[in-house]
Amino acid sequence: MSNPRILLVDDKPKVGLVIRQILAQKSEWEVCGEASSGNDAVQKAQSLKPDLAILDIAMAGGDGLEAGRQIHSLCPSTAILLVSLYDASSLMTRMKENGIQGFVPKSLIGTELIPAIEALLSGGTYFRTETGKPA
Secondary structure, three states: OOOEEEEOOOHHHHHHHHHHHHOOOOOOOEEEEOOOOOOHHHHHHHHHHEEEEEEOOOOOOOOHHHHHHHHHHHOOOEEEEEOOOOHHHHHHHHHHOOOOOOEEEEEHHHHHHHHHHHHHHOOOEEEEEEOOOEE
16 A cells, blocks of 8 residues: 555544654655544545544544444445543444454554554554553
């Protein structure tokens, strides 16, 4: 895949900035758009057709899990990676049932975000818990 296009969705600008800085380590990755709500994410995914969408689970204007489900339904070629500040291990089954391919706790994005994206872009899955263990 040449120059993967990534949609970044988080309602906190500081978190978006941190994720952008991590993504900048891979010069071939392009952030093609940003959104700050689940509803906006679904609309942008439909118009931009990104290869990957990174969504925060807890956002105003529609949560990331529901937005991820809708994006998966409307844009099946877009891989979905959820991130959260909160322990989402209880949601892992629901994520997988809704077509989500990955989850990384925000506490681990510094070390786990790039491997997660690489796994999803190559057609795999990547689910981590707060402890960093595979889920």
